[in-house]
Amino acid sequence: MGYPVILHLRGRRAVVVGGGKVAARKIHGLLEAGAEIVMIAPEAEPELQALAAGGMIVWKKKRFDPDDLAEAFLVIAATNDRKVNEAVTQAAAPGQLVNVVDDPERCDFHVPAVVRRGPLTIAVSTGGASPAVARRIRRELEEKYGEEYRLYLEFLQRARGIVLREVEDAEGRKRLFQALAADSFRQRGRWDEELAQLLANEKERNGERGKEQ
Ligand SMILES: C[C@@]1(CC(=O)O)c2cc3[nH]c(cc4nc(cc5[nH]c(cc(n2)[C@H]1CCC(=O)O)[C@@](C)(CC(=O)O)[C@@H]5CCC(=O)O)C(CC(=O)O)=C4CCC(=O)O)c(CCC(=O)O)c3CC(=O)O
Ligand SMILES: NC(=O)C1=CN([C@@H]2O[C@H](COP(=O)(O)OP(=O)(O)OC[C@H]3O[C@@H](n4cnc5c(N)ncnc54)[C@H](O)[C@@H]3O)[C@@H](O)[C@H]2O)C=CC1
Incomplete structure (x- = not known):
């Protein structure tokens, strides 16, 4: 393999x-x-x-x-x-x-069959068993992951930089990255607005933790 x-x-x-x-x-x-x-x-x-x-x-x-x-x-x-x-x-x-x-x-x-959506690459290989099947599966994935994924992944790339810069706590980052990766987040389409809100929530959480100590 x-x-x-x-x-x-x-x-x-x-x-x-x-x-x-x-x-x-x-x-x-x-x-x-x-x-x-x-x-x-x-x-x-x-x-x-x-x-x-x-x-x-x-x-x-x-x-x-x-x-x-x-x-x-x-x-x-x-x-x-x-x-x-x-x-x-x-x-x-x-x-x-x-x-x-x-x-x-x-x-x-x-060389695999490939779907590209901005930074997202999906590659399909059958190891030479059936290039035609690799091609068919590639076409099915093109339907499932349409052009809308390009903008979404470009947003995520930007968002990742912001989160890494602004959120220091590893747990907090993880929470944020998971929220941004959810399909419901993608589908709501208010990415920048919700990112700003999520960042504000994290800051508030940290502030409260600061007060407790
Ligand atoms: C081993 C491999 C080596 C390599 O090229 O890297 C290889 C080998 C061979 N291909 C052959 C035939 C065909 N190849 C295609 C298509 C693709 N072939 C690709 C890759 C690969 N082909 C690698 C394995 C990948 C895997 O299995 O996952 C894809 C995925 C990527 C790309 O090429 O960019 C691209 C689809 C891209 C897409 O659509 O997304 C079609 C379909 C068509 O053209 O409609 C046919 C005709 C139908 C059929 O035969 O199935 C033949 C026989 C030639 C003959 O008859 O003489 C050989 C040689 C042999 O098998 O001995
Ligand atoms: N891996 C894959 O995805 C696939 C592989 N194949 C295989 O690929 C081979 C090529 O297929 P096609 O591109 O359709 O063939 P083609 O006939 O369209 O092109 C062959 C090319 O090879 C060049 N060539 C011939 N002798 C040369 C030499 N001595 N030096 C440099 N270049 C030379 C020719 O000028 C031509 O540009 C087929 O014979 C088949 O075995 C076929 C389909 C898919």
């Missing part, structure tokens, strides 16, 4: 070998994560050509050779030629994280 993580790729180099439909899907995910993407392929899908023309990715218009992996943190072998994909895995140095789109066994990691 794999170990699920969220990789921070900002400023790190990701080399994608291949420029077809599967490479395009992987490249979109890598772009969202802020990776520096180098694509190696003699031909590429129009949308990838457009990304290269716009400076969003670097396209080396050529066939793969092992030198292409220099300085890569992460590597995706996404050509339609099994032999080339295998050559990519052979060329990778120990420590480079490699994904091979036609060989789940040789992968250091699989």
Whole structure:
């Protein structure tokens, strides 16, 4: 069983070998994560050509050779030629994280199906048993956790900073974070107003405790 993580790729180099439909899907995910993407392929899908023309990715218009992996943190072998994909895995140095789109066994990691809502990431993996099921479950989760979660999570991110700054007592923080995480809180939609009230309640509680001592 794999170990699920969220990789921070900002400023790190990701080399994608291949420029077809599967490479395009992987490249979109890598772009969202802020990776520096180098694509190696003699031909590429129009949308990838457009990304290269716009400076969003670097396209080396050529066939793969092992030198292409220099300085890569992460590597995706996404050509339609099994032999080339295998050559990519052979060329990778120990420590480079490699994904091979036609060989789940040789992968250091699989790419999950993902729902993104601002800071919220929901990832679904079947470990290669059925990418189609991962995709279906991703679609179901997109319905359940709609766009409204983006604003809510952005609010929570801000609120977290405020609570950590203003509430010193660990129990009090926990109480507040749990109140903000409740679905009833989210649904009422008066987030800033209720946060201010909750903070005031905490201050009052502390004040009273101060008086008791
Ligand atoms: C092991 C893995 C390696 C990796 O790529 O990381 C892998 C491998 C393979 N996929 C194949 C086929 C398909 N893959 C998809 C779709 C996705 N595949 C993704 C991930 C993964 N695919 C990793 C495991 C993830 C897991 O199981 O959880 C997703 C989740 C993420 C992404 O790619 O971004 C993305 C959905 C994203 C979304 O919609 O949200 C569809 C559906 C479609 O396109 O409609 C089909 C056709 C239907 C089918 O086959 O099920 C084949 C056979 C190729 C052939 O027939 O030759 C192989 C190779 C093999 O199985 O040997
Ligand atoms: N993991 C996944 O999610 C999935 C994997 N697959 C597998 O992925 C493979 C690729 O699928 P598509 O993107 O649809 O293929 P595609 O035919 O659209 O693209 C193949 C790409 O590989 C490039 N390429 C070929 N030889 C190369 C070389 N020597 N060096 C560099 N680039 C080279 C081509 O120029 C082209 O850009 C399929 O053969 C299939 O086995 C298919 C569906 C999903």
